[in-house]
Amino acid sequence: MYIIAGLGNPGRQYAHTRHNVGFDTIDVLAEKYNIKVEYEKGRALTGSGRIEGQSVLLVKPLTFMNLSGESIRALADFYKIDGTSQLIVIYDDISLPPGQLRIREKGSAGGHNGIKSIISHLGGQEFLRIKVGVGEKPAGWDLADYVLSRFSQEERQKVEEALKRAADAAVCLMTDGVEAAMNEYNRKVSE
Template identity: 70%
Template structure:
């Protein structure tokens, strides 16, 4: 079994913001594979289903970004998965250009508070992740205002494509092709 958790903030006011591309990517998977994400469990909205023959839990932690680790820890413990191989976290990254994707099998938080929380609660940095680039904040902008803002102009188009590619990457990863996914998706767009 695999858990694919997209990070974001709950509530309508955060829908379609830069910080919620993890939620949005999980929604792409849910639509594609007809998985309903509506059960509230483990401080998350979850949906159970099958993706390419693999049992999966799609999760959207409802703890707000900075506390994402609480939900992820509960999910990992309850479903007794190996977080180093059977967990995929999808989230926004301001150090990547809008629409760029980067897959890592482990690593630091890189300043992302949701990932900091997950590292703290899991007790380590070894878990697969898919970063979706949302672009660097403009000079003079407050970081929180930027990541909680909406996409504009060409970025909207790039992000829609990135969410689909991130979903494709997650599918490859659960099918045992993490290295292939890294080779295919870690290129600049």
């Protein structure tokens, strides 16, 4: 079984903000594979089903971004999954341009509080991640204000495509492995 967790903040006021691209990617997967993500478990909205022959749990933590690790750890413990190979976390990255993806097997939090929380609660940095580029913070902006802002119309088009690619990347991680997923999805997207 795999847990695919998209990070974001619960509540309508945060819907479709830069910080919620993880939630948006879970929505893409749920729709594509007809999985209802509506059951509360482990302080998250969850939905279980099958994707390309793999048993999966789609997860949207309800703990707010900075406490994502609490929810992820509770679910990982409950389902007895190996966090290094059966957990895929999808989240926003301000160091990547809008629409660009980056897949990693491990690494630091890079200043992302949701990832910092997961590393703290899992006790290590080794878990599969899909970073979705949301663009660099403009000069003079507060970081929190920026990640909680919405995309411009032009950015949104790139991000919509990136969400579909991030969903496909999660499937590729499960079916073809990390190296194949990195080779396919870490390539630079043309502007």
